[in-house]
Amino acid sequence: MKIAATESGANRELEGTVSRQGRAWMLDVIAFHHEFEVFLSTSRGLIDLRDRAVRIWDSQEGTVRDYLSLLTVSGPETWSVSCDDDNLVDWYRVLMATHLTPTRALQSPATLRRGLPALGWHATEARRVSRGRELLTLAERHLSSSAIERLLPRFGWGHKGWLDQDDLEGALVKMRSLDRRAFRDCQDLVPVVEDAFEVFEAATRKPDHVLLTLAS
Secondary structure, three states, X not given: OOOXXXXXXXXXXXXXXXXXXXXXXXXXXXXXXXXXXXXXXXXOOHHHHHHHHHHHHOOOOHHHHHHHOOOOXXXXXXHHHXXXXXXXXXXXXXXXXXXXXXXXXXXXXXXXXXXXXXXXXXXXXXXXXXXXXXXXXXXXXXXXXXXXXXXXXXXXXXXXXXXXXXXXXXXXXXXXXOOHHHHOOOHHHHHHHHHHHHHHHHXXXXXXXXXXXXXX
């Protein structure tokens, strides 16, 4: 999608992958949730799940370290003192680390969220594509009801950051249909929308994954 001439693709590719606004990965949702459920259902249950989270926490692999550096979780010292359901959300988020593939991140998500309504998007749609869905809804979609019952009271809201393939395809369709004349008074949105289009298009190349983002 090209609306107008912008900076070089090489520079944008680099800045999109390691963005000041955050980082992004493609998450293999099936493999991840299967692993989480397996550990949760073993005879040792929470102990096995905690031990797996600690091993991941201690990993030196680059993608794992990049992801963990952006998480706000209590960490192994707390987990060793209280190995109980209060740590399930921490472990859910940590176990994602080994199922991630780095991808491009939005360069200006806040500008995208504020700007899309000026181009005819509903504010709710703009907020979703720029900030993502609540992480709780990802768990609800893929985990068993018994696992969700244990996670739900501890999850809470405000942990946004994932988009599924329907979200991505829907955003791309709307961006393709944008009237170029809408940008006459919004020239600053041209590179922002082009960047978002490229990010979402790249994410659709892994159709069995979801796009996961975290702010830095």
